[in-house]
Amino acid sequence: MPVDKLAAWQELTRQAEEIKEVRIDELFDAEPERLNYLSGEVDGLYGDLSKSLVSKQIFTLLIELAEQCHLSEAIAALFRGDTVNRTENRPALHTLLREPVATGETAHSDSKRNDIATMRKQLNDFCSRLNRNEQTGHSGERICDVVNIGIGGSNIGPELVCDALRNEVSSGINVHFVANVGGDIHHVLTDLDPASTFFIVASKSFNTQETLLNARTARDWIFGAFSNTAASKAHFAAVTANEDAALSFGIEKHHIFPMWEWVGGRYSLWSAIGLPIAIAFGVSAFERLLAGAHAMDTHFRDANLEQNLPVIHALVGLWHTNFCRYESQCVVPYDDRLRLLPAYLQQLEMESNGKRISFDNEIVNYDTSPTIWGGVGSNSQHAFFQQLHQGTRVTPIEFIIALTHPQSSEEHHSTLIANCFAQSEALMLGSRVAVRQDEQTAEHGINLAAHRASPGNRPSSTIVMDALTPESLGALLALYEHQTFVQGVIWDINSFDQWGVELGKSLASNILDEIRSGAHERHDPSTAELLRRFKNASA
Amino acid sequence: MPVDKLAAWQELTRQAEEIKEVRIDELFDAEPERLNYLSGEVDGLYGDLSKSLVSKQIFTLLIELAEQCHLSEAIAALFRGDTVNRTENRPALHTLLREPVATGETAHSDSKRNDIATMRKQLNDFCSRLNRNEQTGHSGERICDVVNIGIGGSNIGPELVCDALRNEVSSGINVHFVANVGGDIHHVLTDLDPASTFFIVASKSFNTQETLLNARTARDWIFGAFSNTAASKAHFAAVTANEDAALSFGIEKHHIFPMWEWVGGRYSLWSAIGLPIAIAFGVSAFERLLAGAHAMDTHFRDANLEQNLPVIHALVGLWHTNFCRYESQCVVPYDDRLRLLPAYLQQLEMESNGKRISFDNEIVNYDTSPTIWGGVGSNSQHAFFQQLHQGTRVTPIEFIIALTHPQSSEEHHSTLIANCFAQSEALMLGSRVAVRQDEQTAEHGINLAAHRASPGNRPSSTIVMDALTPESLGALLALYEHQTFVQGVIWDINSFDQWGVELGKSLASNILDEIRSGAHERHDPSTAELLRRFKNASA
16 A cells, blocks of 8 residues: 555644644643654764644654554564565665674575675775785875775765764875866865875776776876876776676776675675775774664664654654655754764765666656755854855754864854854744834835745754764764654665666767767757857867 | 735645646756746856746746735835835845945945945955965964854855856965864864964854854964963954954954844855955955856846746745745755865755745745755765655755866766756656566565666756856856745745744753853753753762
């Protein structure tokens, strides 16, 4: 049965109409236990979902909806390694990557565990050799810079983590990220020395157009510096499932790290895709990241739905999307170190749940993933917050903070956090300035009070980390992964495929052939004119 | 009369229902002149709005709507310096900043022209002194690094421009931007030498909480290095309307650049707020930026509505927002140099038009500014494009490209541009894969064809610059400013105020006092618990 035909869904639709007239602050007055059921804490990470238009009755219905969608069974199936990615006939075992090696906690085949243990050993050995200057460049120089060449899941996750952990002790090796084609790789290489630069080519298929083009540009740069095609062996590693292609590219066999079909790109930073993290901050920091994610996994797998933080987080989001009909979700870390988090969540959520076909192969009758967007606070207060407070659209906001900051003074950090708390309070309360006729300026017919009033009753949630550490960051990212999974289960869609990106790839290949060959294929007049202008400019 | 009661608005509402069943590519077949009326070119900047569900009849009605809203008169009033910012009783004269100095083209009071000419001369002199090493640090060292301390409009515009012009010839001085409080300023200062670092404090009021806190931290750093409070005179400039406060801070009078109440923060990069641009790339690059914007101004002021690129751009956006009811606008530059453009447009559009009160002091019955978000292509293809192709929401996308790139190889640039064109084609055409029962895999009940199909008919627009130069960038930003103004006029809201940010500021000040004093004020249970956790962690 489609989920929107379930009893709980229908009752929630009715409740959404009724609660429209209620104010969130009235719910706090009416429900002394409100903070209890709408918050949760897992190992130094606290989530507060209470500033939303969810009553106890609605919360209970949301849990019922989850039960009617067999959520607990779905969670068990995810961890068990069932074929949850049914359109690609694969399990999704990113959680297995985070298990302490060889604890035997779950019942996966030993071969996957062995593969992971082997990969971790390879990663350890490689980082040790780098740090002991045994893994040098072709001319024997110490490696000072590592450039990760990868795009999408082979880029955003590791780049976010490396940026977020900037206050951790550095290994002394600078890590750079190149994803896009265009001038980006040239821009990065300008400041680097080939003798001391090492490249990681991260592509599951070793066939990603942008990544391979950048990798070839990097290889030419190395070849040019050493006039020796053997030099690539001392300057390149690959993370890929396609060992043959990496070998043909000129990469040493022991520099080829594995990827597996049971880990999707956007869930892969926990695999060897996380190599830049281990290089930048040491293997122990990477392991602490995995441990934090594993703590969240254990909680997600074992806790009751009512006390399960990723589940509560997902259900409040679902309430906003499908019943309040809010259009998008705004993510605002009050912490510069998490400035890439909105982009990371755009990929995680929109690529996972930006789908319209259910497992019954039907077009769904309800909205799936909201548009995810955001920016860093308090900068965003001086940018788009005007609309959040006084625009015509209601947009739920998620704030993320760390209670302490190792590099910020008490005055700086208090100012930052005070601003964050004030925003969530202001969005909820509004200003409720009475519209007074005497504030009307005669000259322009303006009643200032009307223009100054903020309606309030705009929901927000706050995620609080005691401190931003590898552990809490791992837990935070795992929280988002699991809430994405929960929403996918209820929407009855496959959160682990991405068929929508295929069409653009094949059309791009056609257009590139056309540009190269100088041919003129048939296009609509708009595309034809764009192509004409490009060909003229390139001629 | 409220705009939604106008005849053209009502007819557009009716048309939106009818055209739902039509496909964009059918409109190209039916209308040979389609590209003519839905595109425009201004001095090396070409805009193509034709891949949208706008027919000739709808286009004509949109122009009628603009006329019924007296758009031409509003444009004239803007340039004439009328009090268009009626809630603050001010004109909005960012266009005056871009006029060639002393041409006497329009009828503004000479005093504003004189003020601008004086400011430009001050800016010229300052940059000359820096470049000739006459403006040195306290100990006589050459200034190598300039840190701009400002937030919102005093940050995003200049930072975007400096990032976008990275391929221009550098002055040799590195420009850095610090906006947020927290660890950011410490992070930037770590790599700098006080002897050769200069700070610009950019704040119209010289009272912006974040900016002043960062400025004091920078001043302490300078004082600490020289053990001399006079050192601030050789290391600080201000851009502000509050000269007294800047003097008290310890800034030399001739280092204080003016701001004026007739330039809003988000429209201010053309004023002395653009000083970092002139420092990084020379005054001539800054002047070329102004000239590009001025070319767009002239076009916007003088062209008929039907041939007016900012007007057409605005009307198609309005069609998407108010009649198609699309929820957000996605902005995707296929150019790393424009990676900050989505954030810039978030501020420009959402702070300008994220309003709900009309000039009649009434709550409007229609949506105003869409949520603006985006990312760089082709990276975004590997992130959120899945949802754009196959999600349940239709999101119009704006692509921005440069036909040539000085630092990118032909292969790189062709690959990038081919991907962009392919996306606009794919979004419009879709894949229309027939759902075939024989593709149904028995095991999981999956009909793969259903999951692979993309529905298409998703609108996009493409802005094409011949090259990314100071001139084309100026024109591009002016295009967005003017389309924002046009939409504001039709929505009957004030695009130049921002009352919505006031409430959060005053609550933040209260909470900060509470944290500092250790007091316990009354809050809702959620805010109280967040505060309790913060106070505990800080204790």
